[in-house]
Amino acid sequence: MKNSHSESYAAAGVDVTAGYEAVERIKPMVESTYIPGVLGTLGGFGGMFAPDMAGMKKPVLVSGTDGVGTKLRLAQLMNKHDTIGIDCVAMCVNDIICGGAAPLFFLDYIACGKNDPVRIAEIVTGITEGCRQSECALVGGETAEHPGLMPDEDYDVAGFSVGIVDEEKIIDGKRLTEGDVLIGLGSTGVHSNGFSLVRKVFDIENADLTSPVEELGGKSLGETLLTPTRIYVKAVKALLKAGVDIHAISHITGGGFYENVPRMMTEGLTAQIKLDSFPRLPIFDLIEKKGGIPTRDMYNTFNMGIGMILALPAQQAAQALEILKAAGEQAYQIGQVVSGEAGVELV
The missing domain is CATH 3.30.1330.10 (PurM-like, N-terminal domain)
Structure with a gap:
């Protein structure tokens, strides 16, 4: 050289x-x-x-x-x-x-x-x-x-x-069944999707990226948006090692809930997700308010606070939540698998 x-x-x-x-x-x-x-x-x-x-x-x-x-x-x-x-x-x-x-x-x-x-x-x-x-x-x-x-x-x-x-x-959704519980893993923020919309909403080229923002708990806009994507590999591996029977997994990326959750479903089954079952991160409230974005579009673009969703037998839900907590994850029981063709329902 x-x-x-x-x-x-x-x-x-x-x-x-x-x-x-x-x-x-x-x-x-x-x-x-x-x-x-x-x-x-x-x-x-x-x-x-x-x-x-x-x-x-x-x-x-x-x-x-x-x-x-x-x-x-x-x-x-x-x-x-x-x-x-x-x-x-x-x-x-x-x-x-x-x-x-x-x-x-x-x-x-x-x-x-x-x-x-x-x-x-x-x-x-x-x-x-x-x-x-x-x-x-x-x-x-x-x-x-x-x-x-x-x-x-x-x-x-x-x-x-x-x-x-x-x-x-292989986890491919083939063993999904009505009554399976949905476990949501908390995100760290916007992760790495929807930033074309984020940049438009905040006029990012001219925005104040360093001053504290009250709605963001005193953090700056730049610091909040630049927070890295949460990596869920160790948490899922911990569940599998403990024998938790995961039937399906969805990574909530671009397209939010409406695009990604149906990808884990099989024909005749729908993920019914309760929106009040997990905290919605402040950055998403700020984006929706400042951009005047319809709520459905928010859930069709961003992760809204849930970066990954797991489907597993109801009898293993408590065990899974305990393991995830020990692994350092913010995890929530956010819904269940029901019969239907919608793929995902937000209620």
């Missing part, structure tokens, strides 16, 4: 030496995520992982990919880049765990107008924290400079994760 430098490429806007500096800065953080199964080290052409499939009858790989979306603009406006990576990991691993799969590894892709090694390291700080929270390894990634395509200070972050589950333990 020491001999690698192109004056011509640098004149075109790409500084390869900045890329090498970024790799050196992030290497210790990446290695802090390593779990049994990681082969090799950072810098190879492909990330390698040898999964432990002992005891599995028919291992199934489950993958998920996503990005952070326009929440990135808020991070750029606040010049705070060390948490946005948690969102990127969360959006992938929270999807994977819906199928009962434990995430194994993660890879990221960062596109930027100009490679600033310090800023790249800040972004990767969040990515590695997200990997640690979800007990998966960061086995590789890519940082690409796009001069002329993106402004120097602009960047985008995306990634993907791969997990594993024994085929007979």
Whole structure:
């Protein structure tokens, strides 16, 4: 690497030496995520992982990919880049765990107008924290400079994760039945969805992002909106380890309740959710009020305080809530599965 430098490429806007500096800065953080199964080290052409499939009858790989979306603009406006990576990991691993799969590894892709090694390291700080929270390894990634395509200070972050589950333990809703209880896991806020609407409501380019806001308990608008997405992997794994028979899981992301909850339902069954069974976070009241947004649109866009919903047998509800509380989750019994074709009913 020491001999690698192109004056011509640098004149075109790409500084390869900045890329090498970024790799050196992030290497210790990446290695802090390593779990049994990681082969090799950072810098190879492909990330390698040898999964432990002992005891599995028919291992199934489950993958998920996503990005952070326009929440990135808020991070750029606040010049705070060390948490946005948690969102990127969360959006992938929270999807994977819906199928009962434990995430194994993660890879990221960062596109930027100009490679600033310090800023790249800040972004990767969040990515590695997200990997640690979800007990998966960061086995590789890519940082690409796009001069002329993106402004120097602009960047985008995306990634993907791969997990594993024994085929007979896949959570796919096939065992859903009328009378199953719905358990909601509390969110930390807006998470990483609906930010195009959020930015419009608050005129985010011109908003005061740092002053305390009474409606937000004294927190600033920027701090509240930038709160990272909650990662639910450890909590769901704790339930499965304890033998809780989870029948279906829905990750409440873009599209809110009306789009995501029906995805966990099977034909002839509907999730009936009681809106007074869980606290609605203040940020959503502020968005609805300031934007004049119809309540139905709020529940069709945002998570409204519930980031994940689990369906399980009624007789296991108390046990599940106890386990989730011990795992540090704010969990609520928010409804039940009933017969019907609507997919979801908010009552």
